[in-house]
Amino acid sequence: MSSLLVLAIVVAIGVVAFLIGRQRAAAHENGTVKPHSRAHYHGWWAFLLAVLPALLLLAVWTIGSSVYLDRHIHAALPERTADSKVASEALDVSLVKSLAKGIRRLDANTLPASFAELQPLLAAKGVALATDTQDYMIPIAVEANKVQDRLGLFGAVITLALAIAGAFYALRQIAPRARARNNVERLMLWGLLAASTIAILTTIGIVLSMLFQTITFFESVSPMSFFFGTVWDPRFADAGSGGSQGQFGLIPLLAGTLYIAAVALLVAVPVGLMSAVYMAEYASPKVRGVVKPALELLAGIPTIVYGIFAVVTLGPFLRDLSAALTGGSPFIQGQSIFTAGLVMGIMLIPVVSSLSDDIITAVPRAMRDGSLGLGATRSETIKRVILPAALPGIVGAILLTASRAIGETMIVVLAAGVAANLTVNPFEAMTTITVKIVNQLTGDLEFNSPQTLVAFALGLTLFALTLVMNIVALYIVRKYREQYE
Structure with a gap:
């Protein structure tokens, strides 16, 4: 049966x-x-x-x-x-x-x-x-x-x-x-506790699974050369040699991850936040009913579509535009940090806008009315009352956006390439940690060489980076929440 x-x-x-x-x-x-x-x-x-x-x-x-x-x-x-x-x-x-x-x-x-x-x-x-x-x-x-x-x-x-x-x-x-009610409520309480415990244990299991493989990786590669190395050259061809000739420098990947995420946030946060302020404070209900769903529709587009748009349309356009401006060779490559950050920023605008709009509209109406009643203009009310009151939530929205930018893969592969370069020029190609994790785990490889185990070290590093971001954001949220509540 x-x-x-x-x-x-x-x-x-x-x-x-x-x-x-x-x-x-x-x-x-x-x-x-x-x-x-x-x-x-x-x-x-x-x-x-x-x-x-x-x-x-x-x-x-x-x-x-x-x-x-x-x-x-x-x-x-x-x-x-x-x-x-x-x-x-x-x-x-x-x-x-x-x-x-x-x-x-x-x-x-x-x-x-x-x-x-x-x-x-x-x-x-x-x-x-x-x-x-x-x-x-x-x-x-x-x-x-x-x-x-x-x-x-x-x-x-x-x-x-x-x-x-x-x-x-x-x-x-x-x-x-x-006492049937007590029995049911007690059982449901234990069910909720079990569900939360499963979530916690799942997170611990994910961390431990990466941690053990990372420890095995550091038995072959020095942590100092990994965390402070400036050259990424895992050399899959030499996997049988134990990776002795490979170089696993994290710095180029970490720099590319933060660089591309920063460019994306520079595009997404101002545009998304201003659009949220407009929809929450200035737009009529009819306009809001059209614009907000249209923005949220952009969030549903698969990231591979944004990547294709970058590699087929935006990248060649920026390259040809830079060539026309200089009259010679282009100074913007077809795959570059700027292209990936710009496309990723466009993708993240709906996330910032939707979350910030919900946070701003949740500010009590009495705070708006009190400010306007004291003679402040609408713009002054927004700058001095609404945005400070909504700042903890906005910081959380920006954190969520940054986490998504750091974890993005497909746009980076197509728009920024897979070259592990270390540069400050935003018009050159770089890559990110997530891209290299995919590369190291792609193919018919055994989990006994540094060339493959390095993916777990990269994953654990990315987890630690996100954890630090959460701690910093929590500190900021608590600080300003005490100030404005």
């Missing part, structure tokens, strides 16, 4: 328990005894007791069954010899599992003993298997399907029995003074 079918049946049992529980609780509200909880709380308590323990058991059983099946297949495989045709035991298990899924579409009683004869039958069913599959895997796959069916049936029976038992237990607890 499939897990999806078991899940549907468990939810159906929970719904029936909810309806019966609510009906029985409503029947107890006869006016003689004041009920502690409303009828729907009793229904929800019955639903939760029927569904949650059963789903938890189903999840644990599914994971445990998968582990047990892998061990069963591994134990059934013959002993490996020096002339084994499959590269590893893990690949053996994977091939058997793939074969078992394909065999499910065929009649197990009429299976051929040869994979050469079985392959056309599977191909007719739309199943494609690796050519490394061997004949001895066929009976193992058939037995694996039987084991999986037995485990699935046993797990389904236990899960459904637990769901019914939970519903029956909850229904028997229904009484006028039963």
Whole structure:
């Protein structure tokens, strides 16, 4: 029995328990005894007791069954010899599992003993298997399907029995003074706590996954040469040598990341902030109803489209324009910091504008009216009252924009190139940390060389950079919030 079918049946049992529980609780509200909880709380308590323990058991059983099946297949495989045709035991298990899924579409009683004869039958069913599959895997796959069916049936029976038992237990607890509301609220509180814990643990897991690989990378490359090196030359061709001849200087990538993000913010923040002020304070409702959705529509354009626009239209235009101004060779390259920053800034204008507009409109109307009542003009009210009051939120909006600019990849690849240069000329090409992370992890590479492990060091550096930005922004927000509240 499939897990999806078991899940549907468990939810159906929970719904029936909810309806019966609510009906029985409503029947107890006869006016003689004041009920502690409303009828729907009793229904929800019955639903939760029927569904949650059963789903938890189903999840644990599914994971445990998968582990047990892998061990069963591994134990059934013959002993490996020096002339084994499959590269590893893990690949053996994977091939058997793939074969078992394909065999499910065929009649197990009429299976051929040869994979050469079985392959056309599977191909007719739309199943494609690796050519490394061997004949001895066929009976193992058939037995694996039987084991999986037995485990699935046993797990389904236990899960459904637990769901019914939970519903029956909850229904028997229904009484006028039963504290169903407290039970439901306590369970929901634990659910919210679990959700927040999962989010925290996920972040910790991401950091640890990068940290361990980064430590392995620094066992081969000196941290000083990484953090303070000015040359980026990982040399994939020399990966077999352990990276001894490669150079992993972070400075060119970090400089390119901050440089391009700064140019983008110089474009996006003034334009976006002024457009937000106009829409919040000057625009009529009719104009605002047209302009704001149009700006937000720009935020939905994929970044690859902006990158194509930069490399096909804006980059050549700026190059030809600079050539026409000098009358000779252009001083703006087709791929440059200025081109990438300008296009990225255009992409980020809707982010700054939309967030700042929501923040400005959230400023209490009494502050505007008080300023205007004291004789201040509208522009003075905006400069001296509204913007200072909204400054903490605006700083947060700028931080979000900066984080998105730092994490952008496609626009940089197409508009600024992949050259790890170290320059102050905005009309030359540079690249960013995110681009190099993609480059280092692209291709058929093993995670045992500095050329690949450096991507994790770059990712951890980018994480630390974003964390510092958040801390600085939090300090600014708290400082001005204390001043204006």
